[in-house]
Amino acid sequence: MPAADRHSILAAPGLLLLVTFFVVPVGIVFDQGLFDPAFTTAHFERFLARGAYMAVFLNTLRVSVVVAMACLLIGYPVAYFIVRQPPRRRPVLMFLVLVPLWMSILVRTYAWMVVLGREGIVNGLLMTLGITDQPVKLLFTTGAVYVGMVQILLPIMIVTCYSAMTEIDQNLLRAARILGARSGQAFARVFLPLSLEGAVTGTLIVFILSMGFFITPALIGGRRDMMMANLISSQVSQTNWGFAAALAIILLLATVAVLVAARLLTRRLVYAAAKTDTP
Amino acid sequence: MTDSTEPSGARIRFHNVSKRYGDVAALADFDLEIGAGEFLTLLGPSGSGKTTALNILAGFTEASGGDVRIDGQSILSLPPEKRNVGMVFQSFALFPHMSVFENVAFPLKLRKTPKPVMRDKVAEALDMVRLGDYAGRRPSELSGGQQQRVALARAVVFQPAVLLMDESLSALDLKLREAMRLEIRHLHSRLGSTIVFVTHDQGEALTLSDRIAVMRDGRIAQIDTPDRVYDQPTTRFVAEFIGQTNLFDVTPADGGGVHVADLGVAIPAEGMNGAKAISLRPEKIRALANGSDAPDAGMVVFDGMVDEPLFLGETVQYSVNLPSGRTMQFRENRGEGRAPLRRNDRVRLAFRPHDAVPIVRD
Ligand SMILES: Nc1ncnc2c1ncn2[C@@H]1O[C@H](COP(=O)(O)OP(=O)(O)O)[C@@H](O)[C@H]1O
Ligand SMILES: [Mg+2]
Numbered sequence: 277m278p279a280a281d282r283h284s285i286l287a288a289p290g291l292l293l294l295v296t297f298f299v300v301p302v303g304i305v306f307d308q309g310l311f312d313p314a315f316t317t318a319h320f321e322r323f324l325a326r327g328a329y330m331a332v333f334l335n336t337l338r339v340s341v342v343v344a345m346a347c348l349l350i351g352y353p354v355a356y357f358i359v360r361q362p363p364r365r366r367p368v369l370m371f372l373v374l375v376p377l378w379m380s381i382l383v384r385t386y387a388w389m390v391v392l393g394r395e396g397i398v399n400g401l402l403m404t405l406g407i408t409d410q411p412v413k414l415l416f417t418t419g420a421v422y423v424g425m426v427q428i429l430l431p432i433m434i435v436t437c438y439s440a441m442t443e444i445d446q447n448l449l450r451a452a453r454i455l456g457a458r459s460g461q462a463f464a465r466v467f468l469p470l471s472l473e474g475a476v477t478g479t480l481i482v483f484i485l486s487m488g489f490f491i492t493p494a495l496i497g498g499r500r501d502m503m504m505a506n507l508i509s510s511q512v513s514q515t516n517w518g519f520a521a522a523l524a525i526i527l528l529l530a531t532v533a534v535l536v537a538a539r540l541l542t543r544r545l546v547y548a549a550a551k552t553d554t555p
Numbered sequence: 556m557t558d559s560t561e562p563s564g565a566r567i568r569f570h571n572v573s574k575r576y577g578d579v580a581a582l583a584d585f586d587l588e589i590g591a592g593e594f595l596t597l598l599g600p601s602g603s604g605k606t607t608a609l610n611i612l613a614g615f616t617e618a619s620g621g622d623v624r625i626d627g628q629s630i631l632s633l634p635p636e637k638r639n640v641g642m643v644f645q646s647f648a649l650f651p652h653m654s655v656f657e658n659v660a661f662p663l664k665l666r667k668t669p670k671p672v673m674r675d676k677v678a679e680a681l682d683m684v685r686l687g688d689y690a691g692r693r694p695s696e697l698s699g700g701q702q703q704r705v706a707l708a709r710a711v712v713f714q715p716a717v718l719l720m721d722e723s724l725s726a727l728d729l730k731l732r733e734a735m736r737l738e739i740r741h742l743h744s745r746l747g748s749t750i751v752f753v754t755h756d757q758g759e760a761l762t763l764s765d766r767i768a769v770m771r772d773g774r775i776a777q778i779d780t781p782d783r784v785y786d787q788p789t790t791r792f793v794a795e796f797i798g799q800t801n802l803f804d805v806t807p808a809d810g811g812g813v814h815v816a817d818l819g820v821a822i823p824a825e826g827m828n829g830a831k832a833i834s835l836r837p838e839k840i841r842a843l844a845n846g847s848d849a850p851d852a853g854m855v856v857f858d859g860m861v862d863e864p865l866f867l868g869e870t871v872q873y874s875v876n877l878p879s880g881r882t883m884q885f886r887e888n889r890g891e892g893r894a895p896l897r898r899n900d901r902v903r904l905a906f907r908p909h910d911a912v913p914i915v916r917d
Contacts, residue, residue: 445646445648447644447646447648448648448650450613450615450635450642450644450648451642451644451648451650452650452661453614453615453634453635453636454613454614454615454635454636454638454640454641454642455636455641455661455662455665455709455710455713456636456661456662456665456666456713457636457661457665458634458636459634461665465661466650469652470651470652
């Protein structure tokens with residue numbers, strides 16, 4: 277048997293898996309969204325016609341962007357801090373970062389209900405300290421959704437940044453210093469550009485996961501915090517299969533579009549960061 | 556870089572510097588004076604504290620005690636970027652996201668060198684390492700030897716008074732390493748900077764240095780010119796670490812001099828006072844033709860049996876079993892007008908008494 281044939285046999289199980297669990301379901305979704313039973317754009321027209329649907333879509337985009345940015349702004353410095361620790365302390369800190377990942381999103385969201393509720397920990401504390409005498413509405417707000425999602429997704433951001441940062445040879449920073457860079461300049465001209473790819477990858481992963489978030493906005497958000505996944509779920513429960521499939525297609529295409537745009541932008545960013553004359 | 560206004564090398568002084576990591580003394584009572592423009596090598600086995608000494612000089616590691624001065628000024632409170640020191644790292648540490656040009660221009664940009672001057676200086680530095688045509692490449696597009704030369708150009712382009720090199724050649728293959736030795740020597744005479752070179756390779760140390768500081772356990776075991784370190788080691792450690800040698804314990808003999816039990820001979824007094832052992836280099840020992848006497852009456856003669864000839868190219872090295880049961884090495888040029896010795900041949904060996912170097916300490 278020629279080598280190429282043998283290789284294609286080795287690839288068969290993986291290919292089968294991909295077809296069964298990815299190509300076929302996505303195919304079915306596209307089929308349901310676009311054929312009813314003949315080709316139709318009716319479901320998409322319905323989406324565009326009602327402002328409420330568009331509002332959900334825009335809300336999904338906004339929440340995902342804000343959560344991804346917040347995770348970047350918190351996660352990158354945390355990863356940087358951990359990388360700068362002595363080698364023996366780093367695995368311990370990373371372990372602590374990863375612990376929450378072993379709890380299901382549902383459990384963590386319920387935990388936020390306990391923390392943010394009317395009789396929750398935060399309100400208890402605020403009232404004990406006399407900052408307020410009425411419980412503040414924290415639960416079922418947009419803020420709660422942001423806090424919950426950031427907490428849930430932050431470890432992923434930190435891990436991605438951290439692994440990119442550990443790839444950077446520490447001697448590069450030393451070289452920058454001895455060649456005349458102050459520590460801030462060494463960071464801006466050497467560390468930042470070399471860790472940027474990792475930071476962008478982390479931000480995109482968080483963004484993608486946010487776009488599909490379901491439980492958190494449903495449980496701790498208000499009525500206006502509905503996201504695409506919640507809308508799809510409610511359409512499915514009303515057996516509007518075609519419309520639900522169209523919504524899924526829109527979500528998928530929007531996510532892919534953002535990914536492609538971000539990738540193109542990063543190439544320029546990395547290049548520009550290397551060029552800057554003043555940090 | 557050759558005009559007369561340029562700053563030349565700086566004097567460096569380590570004054571009783573120590574560095575502890577928990578219970579480990581990476582450096583202890585480290586005292587060293589390096590002259591302006593000198594090429595000094597720190598030579599020692601892995602873990603002897605060479606990198607620690609260099610890192611303290613560069614400002615990457617804080618000393619636990621003592622002082623370091625450059626041209627009389629204490630530098631321990633200065634950050635690395637204020638020390639006017641260039642460094643070539645073992646891993647080269649070229650910035651992967653910058654071109655060769657940008658790498659070499661990096662120290663000049665930070666010094667706010669005007670663009671036209673910067674371009675000239677970078678071009679000159681790259682020409683010096685014969686990489687003028689590679690300015691636009693990325694480091695990843697260069698061979699190991701080329702990366703090494705870019706690192707060198709980057710380290711000297713801002714004319715630092717001191718240049719540090721930590722095992723800078725050990726990532727290269729043998730041939731390249733030998734070619735780079737010549738380039739570095741050449742560079743040194745051209746730049747005039749003081750060079751502190753770190754290596755565990757004695758060959759590198761012997762060919763490059765004005766002086767060698769042999770290090771052991773965070774201290775300097777011996778510091779001297781290459782030929783003196785090779786010819787006159789004062790400790791067992793130095794004798795064994797640099798080149799190959801035969802070490803024999805000795806005891807004081809009647810009438811001065813020492814007795815070498817393993818060889819069954821005595822060596823006359825000259826310079827042997829206080830010797831605990833002698834070091835005999837393999838190339839200082841000669842095999843005598845069958846049954847003949849030593850060519851020169853003063854030579855010390857002893858017998859042995861050839862164990863294993865080792866062909867080394869222009870020389871052959873023989874392992875010889877001594878009557879005491881010990882094995883020693885001697886080396887001779889091939890074709891000395893005598894049939895080569897073979898395994899189990901009896902052989903009569905001789906050396907001049909002054910070629911036996913007295914070892915006074917371990
Ligand atoms: N950061 C560190 N932490 C703990 N021990 C260290 C550290 N750096 C060096 N050492 C120890 O100090 C000693 C000297 O190390 P080093 O200067 O790197 O030696 P060399 O460069 O001669 O191989 C070694 O015993 C090494 O284990
Ligand atoms: Mg070292």
